[in-house]
Amino acid sequence: MGYSVELENVSKFFGKTEALKDVCLQVNEGEVFAYIGPNGAGKSTTIRVLLGILKATKGSAKIFGRDAWKDAVEIHKKIAYVPGDVNLWPNLTGGEVIDLFVNLRGDRGKKTDDALRNRLIKDFNLDPTKKCRTYSKGNRQKVALVAAFASDVDLYILDEPTSGLDPLMEQVFQACVMEQKSKGKGVFLSSHIMSEVERLCDRVGIIREGELVEVGTLDELRHLTRYTMEVSAERQITGLNNLAGVHELKEKTNSVNFLVDTPAMGTVVAHLTQFGIKKIESTPPSLEELFMRHYKKEGAS
Amino acid sequence: MKKGNFENSFLLTKFILRRERVISCAWIVLLTLIVVGLVPGMKTAIDLESLDSLLPIMEIPAMVAMVGPAYASITGTFGALYTNFMMLFTAITVALMNIFLVARYTRTDEERGRYEVVRSLPTGRLANLSAVMITVVIVNVVLSAVLGLGMYATGDESMCFTGSMLWGMTNGAVGLVFAALAALFCQLSSSSRGATGYSFMALGFLYLLRAPGDMNPDMEILARISPLGLALRTEAYIENNFWPIYILVAAAAVITAAAFYFNHVRDIDQGIIAAKPGRAKGSFLMKTPAGLSFKLLKSGIIVWLVSMFMLGASYSSVLGEIDEFIAQNDMYRTLILGPAGIEFTEGFTVEQTVAFMQAAVRQAGFTLPELFSAMINNIMSLVTVIALLIFILKAVHEERDIRAELIHAAPVSRTRYLAGYAAIAFVCAIVLQFALVIGLYGVAVTSLADPSELTFLFLLEANMVYVPALWVMIGVTVLLIGAAPKASGAIWGYYAYSFLVVFIGRLSVFPAWLSKLTPFGYINELPMKQTEPLTLAVLTAIAAALTALGIFFYNRRDINAITH
Ligand SMILES: Nc1ncnc2c1ncn2[C@@H]1O[C@H](COP(=O)(O)OP(=O)(O)OP(=O)(O)O)[C@@H](O)[C@H]1O
Numbered sequence: 001m002g003y004s005v006e007l008e009n010v011s012k013f014f015g016k017t018e019a020l021k022d023v024c025l026q027v028n029e030g031e032v033f034a035y036i037g038p039n040g041a042g043k044s045t046t047i048r049v050l051l052g053i054l055k056a057t058k059g060s061a062k063i064f065g066r067d068a069w070k071d072a073v074e075i076h077k078k079i080a081y082v083p084g085d086v087n088l089w090p091n092l093t094g095g096e097v098i099d100l101f102v103n104l105r106g107d108r109g110k111k112t113d114d115a116l117r118n119r120l121i122k123d124f125n126l127d128p129t130k131k132c133r134t135y136s137k138g139n140r141q142k143v144a145l146v147a148a149f150a151s152d153v154d155l156y157i158l159d160e161p162t163s164g165l166d167p168l169m170e171q172v173f174q175a176c177v178m179e180q181k182s183k184g185k186g187v188f189l190s191s192h193i194m195s196e197v198e199r200l201c202d203r204v205g206i207i208r209e210g211e212l213v214e215v216g217t218l219d220e221l222r223h224l225t226r227y228t229m230e231v232s233a234e235r236q237i238t239g240l241n242n243l244a245g246v247h248e249l250k251e252k253t254n255s256v257n258f259l260v261d262t263p264a265m266g267t268v269v270a271h272l273t274q275f276g277i278k279k280i281e282s283t284p285p286s287l288e289e290l291f292m293r294h295y296k297k298e299g300a301s
Numbered sequence: 302m303k304k305g306n307f308e309n310s311f312l313l314t315k316f317i318l319r320r321e322r323v324i325s326c327a328w329i330v331l332l333t334l335i336v337v338g339l340v341p342g343m344k345t346a347i348d349l350e351s352l353d354s355l356l357p358i359m360e361i362p363a364m365v366a367m368v369g370p371a372y373a374s375i376t377g378t379f380g381a382l383y384t385n386f387m388m389l390f391t392a393i394t395v396a397l398m399n400i401f402l403v404a405r406y407t408r409t410d411e412e413r414g415r416y417e418v419v420r421s422l423p424t425g426r427l428a429n430l431s432a433v434m435i436t437v438v439i440v441n442v443v444l445s446a447v448l449g450l451g452m453y454a455t456g457d458e459s460m461c462f463t464g465s466m467l468w469g470m471t472n473g474a475v476g477l478v479f480a481a482l483a484a485l486f487c488q489l490s491s492s493s494r495g496a497t498g499y500s501f502m503a504l505g506f507l508y509l510l511r512a513p514g515d516m517n518p519d520m521e522i523l524a525r526i527s528p529l530g531l532a533l534r535t536e537a538y539i540e541n542n543f544w545p546i547y548i549l550v551a552a553a554a555v556i557t558a559a560a561f562y563f564n565h566v567r568d569i570d571q572g573i574i575a576a577k578p579g580r581a582k583g584s585f586l587m588k589t590p591a592g593l594s595f596k597l598l599k600s601g602i603i604v605w606l607v608s609m610f611m612l613g614a615s616y617s618s619v620l621g622e623i624d625e626f627i628a629q630n631d632m633y634r635t636l637i638l639g640p641a642g643i644e645f646t647e648g649f650t651v652e653q654t655v656a657f658m659q660a661a662v663r664q665a666g667f668t669l670p671e672l673f674s675a676m677i678n679n680i681m682s683l684v685t686v687i688a689l690l691i692f693i694l695k696a697v698h699e700e701r702d703i704r705a706e707l708i709h710a711a712p713v714s715r716t717r718y719l720a721g722y723a724a725i726a727f728v729c730a731i732v733l734q735f736a737l738v739i740g741l742y743g744v745a746v747t748s749l750a751d752p753s754e755l756t757f758l759f760l761l762e763a764n765m766v767y768v769p770a771l772w773v774m775i776g777v778t779v780l781l782i783g784a785a786p787k788a789s790g791a792i793w794g795y796y797a798y799s800f801l802v803v804f805i806g807r808l809s810v811f812p813a814w815l816s817k818l819t820p821f822g823y824i825n826e827l828p829m830k831q832t833e834p835l836t837l838a839v840l841t842a843i844a845a846a847l848t849a850l851g852i853f854f855y856n857r858r859d860i861n862a863i864t865h
């Protein structure tokens with residue numbers, strides 16, 4: 001299998017500001033990839049480079065092995081894009097806009113799948129007869145999502161597609177992504193909603209101030225962080241202080257509470273068994289904590 | 302309606318006045334500057350002897366249809382003529398100002414969710430509307446006073462104090478009526494666009510309604526139903542009638558009451574007339590990027606087509622009296638006969654001048670209607686450009702509003718997208734010029750005693766010869782869009798330059814080379830001089846090259862470069 005998205009040392013300058021700094025990234029075909037990072041980190045910029053809307057100042061961006069800038073038109077036959085801020089034509093109706101996108105993406109001559117389109121409109125609870133001028137932010141997003149999922153493409157590039165959706169619609173969206181995933185389609189998803197990322201994504205890339213700081217599966221990322229441990233034992237637990245990888249040790253009357261680096265887990269548990277464990281509880285770091293660490297400056301190293 | 306409905310109206314009025322003061326002041330000051338500022342210039346342009354020659358023009362039916370009955374011809378002072386001529390122009394401007402004002406603080410606020418905030422405060426149900434209407438009264442009273450005092454301040458002896466104030470008040474009263482109408486439509490329609498749309502339609506309808514009433518005394522009643530017709534019946538500086546003002550104010554009060562009633566019975570965000578659903582599916586236009594561009598421009602194109610036709614028709618409607626018209630007016634004589642090389646000596650009667658003029662024109666191998674149309678064709682080509690620039694600049698506006706990227710994210714090449722806009726503009730150049738020809742010719746045949754003086758083929762050729770120059774203007778704009786999108790508005794500067802050089806150039810006051818810096822400088826007016834086919838071909842080639850170059854650069858730059 002090849003890569004759906006491939007970035008090699010991509011930099012993007014806007015005048016003097018460097019919005020992307022030597023970004024290298026590979027996303028496998030059929031993978032659901034989450035691209036996350038704080039505001040202004042460069043997520044939308046990366047996506048626009050991938051779409052051939054912005055030209056990379058340096059480096060190469062490829063989709064399905066083809067140059068994102070030079071072969072934009074060919075590539076776009078196989079992808080669907082949903083922007084974070086969906087700006088639509090005020091005097092067209094939602095239905096017209098959906099048909100426009102589906103028609104533009106589809107092969108000319110090939111019949112468009114009206115049943116799918118209408119089902120999605122119903123699932124997303126959208127009124128296609130209303131003018132876009134009257135849609136709320138969430139409804140504009142639904143128009144773009146219906147248009148994307150009603151198109152027969154191999155890769156969905158979604159830039160914060162659910163920032164205006166209510167929880168019910170969020171579920172509909174997740175079901176759509178799952179369905180595409182099961183069909184082997186890839187998704188490149190930028191998001192601020194951690195539960196969505198956790199639920200949907202195979203791998204995660206974290207970008208901060210234009211630099212890609214971490215890429216990996218959720219488990220791999222967890223590996224870089226600490227579990228919270230709560231242990232009670234028959235005898236007084238001692239000697240934890242001297243073990244590498246143990247932090248913030250708090251001793252209570254019958255139990256101890258501490259953080260442990262994931263790689264040190266084995267030695268720590270082995271050490272604990274000497275004291276006759278009565279109860280042991282380990283909590284993995286929440287995604288939120290995980291990302292916070294990476295989002296904050298000092299978490300970079 | 303309970304008293305509590307109006308709770309805190311005055312507080313809200315203060316708030317609205319704060320938000321509104323700059324916009325309304327700008328409208329009032331600008332309008333006064335234009336209307337009053339034109340007075341000294343007009344006075345020198347129309348010296349007193351030609352005043353008598355202008356008065357008959359006011360009586361031409363086409364003129365009456367456009368600006369109202371020629372009440373000024375009774376005594377024929379400058380003040381009366383001027384206000385007679387300007388009444389509808391200013392009243393319509395004031396009406397527009399009021400419609401925008403009311404829509405801004407009622408429907409638009411409601412659409413943006415600001416009205417909800419106001420309603421959540423301890424304010425009455427009708428407080429916002431009453432605050433808006435109080436603001437409207439204040440604005441229109443100020444406007445009446447400023448306009449009236451402005452006219453009086455020009456110091457013209459034919460502009461007495463009573464007449465000036467009456468004229469100011471007439472405008473204010475018309476403003477009140479249209480503000481009330483807009484307030485009513487804001488309750489009936491469920492969107493701000495709908496409300497302003499209905500208000501504009503009402504304005505257009507009432508403008509047209511008074512025309513037959515003004516032209517035919519038997520239909521006087523039609524003119525008296527229309528606020529614009531009533532405004533003309535104040536006859537400022539002649540009769541100084543005050544009764545139309547009373548009717549206008551009373552009408553405004555009644556309509557406002559209706560607006561209050563409907564505001565009381567309707568729900569927030571709802572209109573009395575339900576919005577009709579739009580298309581659930583896209584038509585064939587939604588299959589291609591050019592189809593989308595056309596759909597977005599469609600209503601603009603239709604409005605321009607109709608306008609070109611109407612402008613052509615209204616120019617042709619004066620052709621019947623063209624001989625006397627030119628003979629009696631120095632400025633027109635220079636503008637129309639000058640370019641044909643026909644000169645005049647002063648000191649003849651009108652009949653003698655007409656006879657001399659006709660002989661000279663015939664000897665030169667032209668007809669007077671042809672010479673008149675030469676000037677019109679020239680001006681109108683400059684009007685067509687405005688439409689074309691608006692159409693092509695839509696490409697930049699789409700990009701600025703971050704919608705172009707949606708199309709480029711689909712498999713649509715940059716070339717196909719921008720070339721689509723260019724193609725629409727190129728075709729519109731021909732079509733708009735053609736609509737103008739139809740308008741000019743259609744009315745010319747009926748108003749000319751001898752229709753063979755202005756043939757269809759002549760008009761067609763004389764107008765179509767401008768098309769290559771129009772294309773060059775489009776080409777320059779496409780180049781700007783491709784190479785310097787942030788500066789694409791600069792095309793209006795180039796347009797203004799072309800306009801000045803070409804239009805004022807008729808008076809041959811500028812050195813010739815200045816006109817060679819604009820494509821219009823290479824087009825010769827018919828019937829005076831043919832333009833070489835080679836020149837036209839070169840202009841067309843330049844237009845094509847500029848367009849291609851613009852598309853070339855558009856392919857090489859970032860989209861959304863304008864937004865930051
Ligand atoms: N066209 C532009 N010109 C200049 N600067 C730009 C342009 N587009 C983006 N930027 C800057 O580049 C940086 C990255 O922006 P980007 O929109 O990619 O962030 P983001 O990660 O998508 O943020 P968010 O989560 O808020 O959507 C920001 O500092 C932004 O101001």
Ligand SMILES: [Mg+2]
Nearest residue numbers: 043044084159
């Ligand atoms: Mg973004």
